Amino acid sequence: MRQVIHIFIKEFRGYFVTPIAYIVISIFLIVTGWFFFSTFFLFNQASLRNFFDLLPLIFSFIIPAVTMRLFSEELNVGSYEILLTLPVTYHDVILGKFIAAVAFVAAMLAPTLAYPISISFLGNLDWGPVAGGYIGAIFLGASYAAVGLLASSLTRNQIIAFIIGTAICISLTLIDKMLFFLPRTLLPFLEYLGADFHFQNISKGIIDSRDLLYFLSIIFISLYGTHLALQEKN
Amino acid sequence: MIHIENLTKQYKDICAVDQINFDIHKGEVLGLLGPNGAGKTTTLRMLTGFLRPTAGTIRVKGFTIAENPLEIKKLLGYLPESAPLYHDMIVYDYLDFVANIREIDGNEKLKRIKYLADLCGLNDVMHQPIGELSKGFKQRVGLAHAMMSDPEILVLDEPTSGLDPNQIIEIREIIKRIGKEKTVILSTHILSEVEAACDRVVIIKQGKIIADGSLETLKQSAGRKNRINILLLNSDYESVKKELGSIEGVEEVQMETNNEGVLQASVICRPSADLRGDIYRKIKETEWILIELYQETQTLENIFRELTTEN
Numbered sequence: 404m405r406q407v408i409h410i411f412i413k414e415f416r417g418y419f420v421t422p423i424a425y426i427v428i429s430i431f432l433i434v435t436g437w438f439f440f441s442t443f444f445l446f447n448q449a450s451l452r453n454f455f456d457l458l459p460l461i462f463s464f465i466i467p468a469v470t471m472r473l474f475s476e477e478l479n480v481g482s483y484e485i486l487l488t489l490p491v492t493y494h495d496v497i498l499g500k501f502i503a504a505v506a507f508v509a510a511m512l513a514p515t516l517a518y519p520i521s522i523s524f525l526g527n528l529d530w531g532p533v534a535g536g537y538i539g540a541i542f543l544g545a546s547y548a549a550v551g552l553l554a555s556s557l558t559r560n561q562i563i564a565f566i567i568g569t570a571i572c573i574s575l576t577l578i579d580k581m582l583f584f585l586p587r588t589l590l591p592f593l594e595y596l597g598a599d600f601h602f603q604n605i606s607k608g609i610i611d612s613r614d615l616l617y618f619l620s621i622i623f624i625s626l627y628g629t630h631l632a633l634q635e636k637n
Numbered sequence: 638m639i640h641i642e643n644l645t646k647q648y649k650d651i652c653a654v655d656q657i658n659f660d661i662h663k664g665e666v667l668g669l670l671g672p673n674g675a676g677k678t679t680t681l682r683m684l685t686g687f688l689r690p691t692a693g694t695i696r697v698k699g700f701t702i703a704e705n706p707l708e709i710k711k712l713l714g715y716l717p718e719s720a721p722l723y724h725d726m727i728v729y730d731y732l733d734f735v736a737n738i739r740e741i742d743g744n745e746k747l748k749r750i751k752y753l754a755d756l757c758g759l760n761d762v763m764h765q766p767i768g769e770l771s772k773g774f775k776q777r778v779g780l781a782h783a784m785m786s787d788p789e790i791l792v793l794d795e796p797t798s799g800l801d802p803n804q805i806i807e808i809r810e811i812i813k814r815i816g817k818e819k820t821v822i823l824s825t826h827i828l829s830e831v832e833a834a835c836d837r838v839v840i841i842k843q844g845k846i847i848a849d850g851s852l853e854t855l856k857q858s859a860g861r862k863n864r865i866n867i868l869l870l871n872s873d874y875e876s877v878k879k880e881l882g883s884i885e886g887v888e889e890v891q892m893e894t895n896n897e898g899v900l901q902a903s904v905i906c907r908p909s910a911d912l913r914g915d916i917y918r919k920i921k922e923t924e925w926i927l928i929e930l931y932q933e934t935q936t937l938e939n940i941f942r943e944l945t946t947e948n
Binding site (some may be wrong): 405406407410413416417420480481482483484487488489490491492587631637 | 685721725
């Protein structure tokens with residue numbers, strides 16, 4: 404467990420010693436800020452509905468960009484060999500990197516707390532859905548980070564890792580919006596697969612164990628896949 | 638200390654390491670030699686737990702790689718080929734990270750980092766990003782990394798590749814110093830390095846061990862005949878062959894070159910006979926002018942060439 408913490412600290416600091424963190428956070432804040440506030444005053448409602456509606460799609464692009472380097476860079480530079488010959492297990496490495504990515508997502512979301520705070524001055528904001536939305540956003544971010552980590556472990560090329568990660572995340576986001584093409588019998592099943600569907604449930608303020616279970620299973624499957632991919636490498 | 642048995646690594650269509658067996662004893666400095674692609678790095682990677690062997694066992698102090706990889710990793714310090722370190726980190730942060738992972742705490746950690754910085758000459762670059770360092774400094778950071786936990790076994794994969802002669806000598810000195818107390822396994826294709834630092838040599842070719850022993854035994858077992866080279870002025874090959882050929886113990890006289898009156902010849906003698914005095918005396922009787930006479934010693938280079946080029 405100690406090793407997980409050391410790897411987490413190293414990876415998390417790694418984000419902030421290079422410009423990556425600042426660039427990604429800036430882009431995230433500009434994009435969410437623009438899309439959210441450009442329509443906010445038209446609706447004339449004191450809610451963060453719009454912000455949370457957009458989040459899954461924005462995360463699909465941003466989070467694979469955050470996670471793409473985690474394994475790809477190590478595989479490319481060869482530092483992976485140094486890391487794995489230190490007294491650590493695969494679990495330590497995967498968990499440390501995963502937690503670092505989730506912490507980064509949290510750090511990226513933290514400045515957006517300014518939105519509900521400033522809105523609460525403008526009108527009567529219901530804090531329930533806001534809290535639900537942030538909890539959901541962390542779960543959604545963690546799931547996409549796990550998917551991004553898996554993509555990163557598959558290749559030594561960061562760009563390919565980013566594309567694979569984005570492709571999977573976008574599919575998870577949009578799958579329940581494509582349903583009208585498909586036979587009716589598949590509907591409930593495919594709807595269950597959609598990350599957006601579960602996220603919207605939570606962000607209404609309803610924290611249902613089925614939705615949490617969905618995110619936890621995405622995380623588990625992705626991290627397990629990462630483990631297999633790394634083991635396969637030697 | 639380390640027991641390697643039937644170790645095999647099979648990639649898709651090539652067998653990188655083919656059933657090798659050897660033991661490494663405590664306090665030994667072992668040089669792993671071989672041409673490029675012989676399987677040195679693969680062997681070391683399996684020993685350090687980075688690659689999983691296709692077959693065979695590695696036992697380090699009673700632990701096996703398959704069952705207790707973590708225990709073995711704790712005993713080993715490993716410097717991979719060309720020291721692939723984290724380029725974004727500064728040297729101090731990197732050593733700090735390694736110390737943390739190796740579970741060295743507080744005061745002891747500071748002391749250890751300081752000691753290694755002195756030993757490896759890192760004091761001037763402690764606050765530079767690793768990616769900006771020259772190759773030699775990266776190699777030194779790698780060496781400090783490998784020695785962080787004061788490991789009982791040090792595995793170094795081509796520790797001096799890409800360094801300038803001064804740095805090579807420095808690193809060799811460090812290895813010698815460590816080798817007095819620790820077990821060191823060193824892979825290289827620089828032969829003088831092995832002669833300078835190693836007690837024992839294992840030569841690998843195409844994944845198989847083709848020689849294993851101390852430098853002395855290797856030199857003896859190679860069993861080459863003594864060869865004495867001479868350079869003469871004012872002589873001709875026929876008479877040299879006749880005169881020197883008559884010395885007892887000389888088996889053959891070969892002419893190497895004959896340029897502008899300088900005759901270079903080598904006299905092949907029976908093994909373990911030192912005929913330099915006899916040859917000198919013989920030459921003294923003639924009108925030839927001797928400008929050079931030396932006995933070729935059996936160098937590691939010769940042994941290596943002989944073993945790795947024959948089919």
